[in-house]
Amino acid sequence: MTELIWVGSAYLIGLIANRLMLPPLVGYLIAGYALHAAGISALQTLNHLADIGIELLLFSVGLKLKPSSLIRREVLAVGGTHLLLTTAVSGLVFLWLDKQVTGGLMLGVSLSFSSTVLAIKELEDSGELTSLHGRDVLSILIFQDLVAIGLLAFADGRQPTPWAAALLFLPLLRPLAHRLFDLTKAAELKLLLGVTLALAGGVLAEQVHISRDIGALLTGVMLASHSNIDELTDKIWGLKEVFLVAFFLQIGLTDLPNAEQARMAAALLLLLPLQGGLFFAFFLAAGLRARTAFVSSLALTTYSEFALITTNAMVNSGLLTAEWRSVISLALAGSLAIAAPLNRFSRPIFQWLEPILGRFERQSGSIHPDKIPETLGVAEWLVMGMGRTGISAYRALSAQEKRVVGFDADPTVIEQLLNEGRRVIYGDAEDSELWLELPLDKVKGVILTLPELELRASAITQLRECGFRGLIGTLCYHFDEQAVLIDLGADFVLHPRIETGNQIVQRMLDADAQ
Structure with a gap:
């Protein structure tokens, strides 16, 4: 008792x-x-x-x-x-x-x-x-x-x-x-x-x-x-x-x-x-x-x-x-x-x-990795979040010889991908300064593969508020998220499981047609 x-x-x-x-x-x-x-006192069991x-x-x-x-x-x-x-x-x-x-x-x-x-x-x-x-x-x-x-x-x-x-x-x-x-x-x-x-x-x-x-x-x-x-x-x-x-x-x-x-x-x-x-x-x-x-x-x-x-x-x-x-x-x-x-x-x-x-804030002499990059070079496509989905998107763009750069907030991930020869930069999607200071005028599209809805929504909102007119593609893991992300300004919203099912069916039908 x-x-x-x-x-x-x-x-x-x-x-x-x-x-x-x-x-x-x-x-x-x-x-x-x-x-x-x-x-009521504490007994030996509680201790x-x-x-x-x-x-x-x-x-x-x-x-x-x-x-x-x-x-x-x-x-x-x-x-x-x-x-x-x-x-x-x-x-x-x-x-x-x-x-x-x-x-x-x-x-x-x-x-x-x-x-x-x-x-x-x-x-x-x-x-x-x-x-x-x-x-x-x-x-x-x-x-x-x-x-x-x-x-x-x-x-x-x-x-x-x-x-x-x-x-x-x-x-x-x-x-x-x-x-x-x-x-x-x-x-x-x-x-x-x-x-x-x-x-x-x-x-x-x-x-x-x-x-x-x-x-x-x-x-x-x-x-x-x-x-x-x-x-x-x-x-x-x-x-x-x-x-x-x-x-x-x-x-x-x-x-x-x-x-x-x-x-x-x-x-x-x-x-x-x-x-x-x-x-x-x-x-x-x-x-x-x-x-x-x-x-x-x-x-x-x-x-x-x-x-x-x-x-x-x-x-x-x-x-x-x-x-x-x-x-x-x-x-x-x-x-x-x-x-x-x-x-x-x-x-x-x-x-x-x-x-x-x-x-x-220290204005000079800082080489810390949280510094916002001053240039994206010739990059035209950005991938925010270099997990499995982000890396797949990065590879797909690279395979078509598109100029792409990846962003991630995890220093370990960045170090690993840099060692593999990927072009990856530190970036926190919730950081308003990141979107305001990044030179986005030559960027055609941004792909957001962040796991949390709040982070994806925040990134889309800040991109549109800072005047970005390029394409924004992202993911949704629940059906009610799609409308929210579209309303905020996303151009393409895909559900990973639905797309996986569509791809399996399409490949099986293609194989059957042969």
């Missing part, structure tokens, strides 16, 4: 939060507070589920971890400088207040973390997780997560055994883990393998007196570079979300915040614009355009779930007083409630602020 009350309350209040355009996580925390007020959720979170971070993505200028300069600055300020404040300076320094590190859950969800929903700024944000989040793991290891307070160093060799078992993953064909068994490895890493770490989370991260790294890991990553991410509900309920069930704690949380929320401003300034210093810097900064302007986890560990080890649990949980919930709608409307907000923010 108790479990039903936990889950049902989390669902109902999470649903209300979601309908109010807030992250469900905010609802889970409120549900915990409501249950505590109703006299155990919360621990599993954290292990799965770290395992999923390990699956995404690529060392090469963490040593780039944007990650080290932006993420590292922001972390050091926030930590230094927090330590000075605690020293001035004559409080626990060690705990204050560690709290500063925690407050520099951004919400992995919210940022990745917003980037996935907008189809920008693999874009240039999406990869920068993801790499900084992973960098922060790794720092958080080190913080947890320090706060844990246990003396590792001499065998603890052996955990570092877990990633060397990658060939064995990949072989085991290849032998596992069924999707549900792959998910079960992932959970098993996450829990096994936790058990191994516990045996050598290391935080279970570190073991889960290292077993995730074992599978990180597998070519077919995306399916497992998605499933683990979803499963982790379910278990983390227990963690957020547990925080709320621990204690209700008092008025003083609410004031402290509000003070932390007032610092969020400063955090976002620092990220924006550091991204600009790293050479990004104002638009890319703004969208990336907004995705990082939150407090993190890891701040709750590390604060909880510091309270348990005596480095911080117990009141900080409630303060950080309120600050986290408030930051997500503020950030969610801002991220959803980040593009219109930037267009409104562009006359001001654009002044801070």
